[in-house]
Amino acid sequence: xxxxxxxxxxxxxxxxxxxxxxxxxxxxxxxxxxxxxxxxxxxxxxxxxxxxxxxxxxxxxxxx
Amino acid sequence: xxxxxxxxxxxxxxxxxxxxxxxxxxxxxxxxxxxxxxxxxxxxxxxxxxxxxxxxxxxxxxxxxxxxxxxxxxxxxxxxxxxxxxxxxxxxxxxxxxxxxxxxxxxxxxxxxxxxxxxxxxxxxxxxxxxxxxxxxxxxxxxxxxxxxxxxxxxxxxxxxxxxxxxxxxxxxxxxxxxxxxxxxxxxxxxxxxxxxxxxxxxxxxxxxxxxxxxxxxxxxxxxxxxxxxxxxxxxxxxxxxxxxxxxxxxxxxxxxxxxxxxxxxxxxxxxxxxxxxxxxxxxxxxxxxxxxxxxxxxxxxxxxxxxxxxxxxxxxxxxxxxxxxxxxxxxxxxxxxxxxxxxxxxxxxxxxxxxxxxxxxxxxxxxxxxxxxxxxxxxxxxxxxxxxxxxxxxxxxxxxxxxxxxxxxxxxxxxxxxxxxxxxxxxxxxxxxxxxxxxxxxxxxxxxxxxxxxxx
Ligand code: SF4
Ligand code: SF4
Numbered sequence: 166x167x168x169x170x171x172x173x174x175x176x177x178x179x180x181x182x183x184x185x186x187x188x189x190x191x192x193x194x195x196x197x198x199x200x201x202x203x204x205x206x207x208x209x210x211x212x213x214x215x216x217x218x219x220x221x222x223x224x225x226x227x228x229x
Numbered sequence: 230x231x232x233x234x235x236x237x238x239x240x241x242x243x244x245x246x247x248x249x250x251x252x253x254x255x256x257x258x259x260x261x262x263x264x265x266x267x268x269x270x271x272x273x274x275x276x277x278x279x280x281x282x283x284x285x286x287x288x289x290x291x292x293x294x295x296x297x298x299x300x301x302x303x304x305x306x307x308x309x310x311x312x313x314x315x316x317x318x319x320x321x322x323x324x325x326x327x328x329x330x331x332x333x334x335x336x337x338x339x340x341x342x343x344x345x346x347x348x349x350x351x352x353x354x355x356x357x358x359x360x361x362x363x364x365x366x367x368x369x370x371x372x373x374x375x376x377x378x379x380x381x382x383x384x385x386x387x388x389x390x391x392x393x394x395x396x397x398x399x400x401x402x403x404x405x406x407x408x409x410x411x412x413x414x415x416x417x418x419x420x421x422x423x424x425x426x427x428x429x430x431x432x433x434x435x436x437x438x439x440x441x442x443x444x445x446x447x448x449x450x451x452x453x454x455x456x457x458x459x460x461x462x463x464x465x466x467x468x469x470x471x472x473x474x475x476x477x478x479x480x481x482x483x484x485x486x487x488x489x490x491x492x493x494x495x496x497x498x499x500x501x502x503x504x505x506x507x508x509x510x511x512x513x514x515x516x517x518x519x520x521x522x523x524x525x526x527x528x529x530x531x532x533x534x535x536x537x538x539x540x541x542x543x544x545x546x547x548x549x550x551x552x553x554x555x556x557x558x559x560x561x562x563x564x565x566x567x568x569x570x571x572x573x574x575x576x577x578x579x580x581x582x583x584x585x586x587x588x589x590x591x592x593x594x595x596x597x598x599x600x601x602x603x604x605x606x607x608x609x610x611x612x613x614x615x616x617x618x619x620x621x622x623x624x625x626x627x628x629x630x631x632x633x634x635x636x637x638x639x640x641x642x643x644x645x646x647x648x649x650x651x652x653x654x655x656x657x658x659x660x661x662x663x664x665x666x667x668x669x670x671x672x673x674x675x676x677x678x679x680x681x682x683x684x685x686x
Contacts, residue, residue: 166295168257168288172673173557175247175299177633180562181310188372189565190408191320191576 230305231265232630233258236663236670237535243669245630246305250557251295252673256280256288261301264292268302307621312564314616316609317368320571322578322589323359325351325388326380330416331456333436333448335481335509335517341380343580343593350385351581355603356392359579362602364403374431376410378578378589383417386425393429410434412479414448415460415467423467431475435464438480439492439506446485447517465500473502477551480506483517487526490534497541497548505551508660510642521656528663535667539674555634555668566620569636573599573615573650587615590641597644615640615650623651625658635661 230245240258242251253261256276263270276285295301328348329341341348360375367373375396377389389411396407408431415435426433437460438444445455468476478501482489493506508527511518519527538550560566570576573587580592583603591597600607620626620637629635638653638661646654 166291168254168284169291169295170252170673170677171300172241172250172252172669172676173248175244175249175303176558176560177246177248177307177563177566178303180564186562187315187317187319187370187575189561191374191571 230630231261231302233262233265234666236666237532237539237674239670239673241666241669241673242301243630244301244303245633246303247299248557248633249295249300249303250669250673251300252677254288256284257292260285260288261292307563307567310563310567310621312568312616312619314613315368316366316612317370318363318366318575318577319370319372320374320376320576321359321363322376322378322576323351323356323392324379324578324580324589324592325356325377325382325392326385327581328384329379329381329414330384330450331381331414331448332451333414335447335483335511337510337590338380338592348380349581351388353388353391353395355581355583356388357395358583359602360392360396360399360407362579362585362605364399364405365605366607367405371404372406372408374408374410376412378412381414381416382411383413383422386417386422390425408432412436414456415464416450416456418460418463418467423470426467427471433467433471433476434479435460435467435476436480437461437464437478437496438482439486439489440495443482443486443492444480447481447483461499468501477503477505480504481509482506482519483509484519484523485517487519487523487530490530490537493534493550494537494541497546502548503551504548507552508656510639510645510654510657519656524656524659527660531663531667535671539671539678542675543678552664553668553671555665555672557669557672563633566633566636568616568619570639572640573618574612587611588641590639591644594644618650623653625653629658629662631658631662631665634665 232243232245234241240253240255242253242261259276259279260272263272263275272289273282273285292301327341327343328350329336332340363373363375382389393409396409399405400407409429410432411426411430412434413436438447441455441457444457448456450456450459464478478496480492482492486492489506493504496504508519509517513520534550535553538553541548568574570588572591576588577599578586578589578592579602580586583601585599585601585607586592586594586597587599599611618637618640620632623637626632626637638657640650642654642657643652644650
């Protein structure tokens with residue numbers, strides 16, 4: 166497309182089929198202890214990580 | 230729902246229902262804005278005065294195609310999704326020391342006392358009971374988190390060691406894995422402690438606010454001196470010993486340093502790679518509060534930091550800023566996104582006296598005690614109330630574009646400012662939304678850089 170670039174594809178719906186195992190980290194523990202953001206967390210389930218294509222996560226690994 | 234925004238010079242759209250993120254040129258941005266306001270708008274007519282008509286038509290065709298592909302304007306009603314009410318607790322904040330060796334002015338824990346007017350230390354026995362309690366309430370969850378917190382936990386280092394050793398015994402007996410973490414101001418950190426923490430802790434959070442003068446102003450010792458020089462070299466050594474992994478430097482910015490980007494960059498310049506600097510949460514009347522009138526300045530500072538962040542990372546000075554991290558390719562599952570921090574439900578705090586609270590910030594608040602690990606009591610009604618308080622059940626959040634990223638904000642702040650865990654604190658929302666916009670723009674810009682670099686190869 167000329168006028169629009171896809172930064173990331175739809176992903177929310179897919180996780181419904183695989184999600185909810187509950188083994189992931191509780192969000193407040195990870196860094197801040199005063200606020201909560203979950204979107205930057207990773208899924209603890211390896212299978213889901215592959216399904217969700219986590220290898221491409223630019224923001225975590227770029228330039229490193 | 231579609232959220233259109235501009236951040237770091239990028240025009241972007243988030244499709245809330247699908248999680249798709251798009252980067253738009255000016256025509257597409259203006260066209261989509263018209264379509265968001267009115268799906269039947271005659272975009273061609275409306276924009277042909279500003280742009281070439283053929284270009285506008287081409288753009289609208291692209292937008293329509295994205296809608297058909299399920300990238301835009303998708304169904305965002307997930308109200309049928311229920312996060313299971315299992316009653317399981319999997320994470321605990323253990324207050325090992327209700328005392329501190331610093332007198333930070335913004336401390337929510339009242340330098341360890343938690344408004345309970347006593348400076349007590351956790352005993353190894355109560356610590357062991359807390360772990361027993363956690364195992365007993367963890368159902369079939371394997372991974373259990375325990376964060377040693379205070380006050381200053383290293384003031385009670387011996388007990389931390391005993392509790393960890395006990396946890397390792399329990400792992401074998403019950404088939405669990407304890408992920409221990411510690412949050413410390415690093416004042417007492419010595420080589421023995423460093424080695425222990427590096428061997429046993431999954432994550433370590435060290436509190437540093439940034440530049441010396443900024444840090445010292447808010448984080449003095451009991452005799453009123455600054456603490457920056459006491460900790461900075463220790464923190465550096467510790468992080469190097471740890472191989473730059475699984476830690477965060479965690480600072481607070483206040484109304485005194487609205488140029489907090491310089492504090493982040495100061496720490497990056499010192500060679501730290503995992504950084505989190507967060508806004509102070511306090512009464513507007515407080516002299517160091519971040520006021521509503523400060524918000525434009527804070528937004529600008531996040532933008533400026535965003536640009537610097539990209540530059541640093543591109544030029545070989547990689548670091549990670551917690552609030553600019555967003556995983557758009559997958560990230561946590563939807564159920565996790567609905568439940569957020571899990572306070573009071575999957576996550577509790579336990580005081581040195583063995584009392585259970587929904588999280589560390591609720592400790593000492595009236596009516597919030599949930600039970601005790603000493604007698605095993607646990608108020609399932611409070612737990613259920615927290616479990617029910619998911620992002621889609623909150624009026625404000627259910628209408629908010631950020632809901633699947635923010636997950637409903639901090640229940641403790643909602644309770645403190647609005648007297649209701651279901652009513653998020655507005656200042657927090659506005660900052661969260663701005664950071665998310667920046668994070669998505671950064672993601673898009675770095676992705677472009679990466680694609681350009683690949684194309685060059
Ligand atoms: S930003 Fe505020 S309204 Fe939006 S989801 Fe978060 S807490 Fe709820
Ligand atoms: S309620 Fe707030 S402080 Fe408590 S765990 Fe959740 S996000 Fe953290």
